[in-house]
Amino acid sequence: MNIRLPLMTATCAVLLALAGCNKAEEPAETQADVADASAEANQEVAEAKQDATEEVGEAQRDLNEEQTDANTQVASASNEVGKEAAAGRYDIAVEKAEGEHKVATEKCEALAGAEQEACKERADANLEMAKEAAKRERDGATVNR
Numbered sequence: 001m002n003i004r005l006p007l008m009t010a011t012c013a014v015l016l017a018l019a020g021c022n023k024a025e026e027p028a029e030t031q032a033d034v035a036d037a038s039a040e041a042n043q044e045v046a047e048a049k050q051d052a053t054e055e056v057g058e059a060q061r062d063l064n065e066e067q068t069d070a071n072t073q074v075a076s077a078s079n080e081v082g083k084e085a086a087a088g089r090y091d092i093a094v095e096k097a098e099g100e101h102k103v104a105t106e107k108c109e110a111l112a113g114a115e116q117e118a119c120k121e122r123a124d125a126n127l128e129m130a131k132e133a134a135k136r137e138r139d140g141a142t143v144n145r
Contacts, residue, residue: 086141090134097130 025033101123108119 082141086138089141090138093134093137094131097127097134100130101127 104123104126105120108116108123111119
């Protein structure tokens with residue numbers, strides 16, 4: 001029986017303590033708790049907004065850097081394409097001029113003496129002029145890019 005008395009006393013103390021937990025707060029205390037919780041929530045929202053704004057700003061800066069890098073690469077590739085195209089046009093013009101030179105030289109073979117010599121000189125001069133024109137066009141195209 002000695003054990004029952006302390007056990008019953010402890011049980012009653014626990015029941016009384018639990019009964020006091022469900023007691024309503026005073027309105028002023030509740031209002032203060034609500035105000036504190038509201039202020040804390042507002043502060044957390046403001047911090048979240050600030051963090052989001054900073055992250056968006058950083059992402060935008062990263063995007064701008066990537067865009068600049070991409071634009072630089074595109075410009076470089078475009079410039080390279082322009083150079084290659086100009087070199088291709090030059091090669092075509094030179095091949096065409098050399099082909100026309102061969103045809104003109106063959107036609108000169110039908111002539112005799114001084115006429116043949118003058119004809120070949122004109123064909124050679126025309127070849128050199130065509131090559132110079134192709135070179136000027138190529139160099140002008142790569143300088144203008």
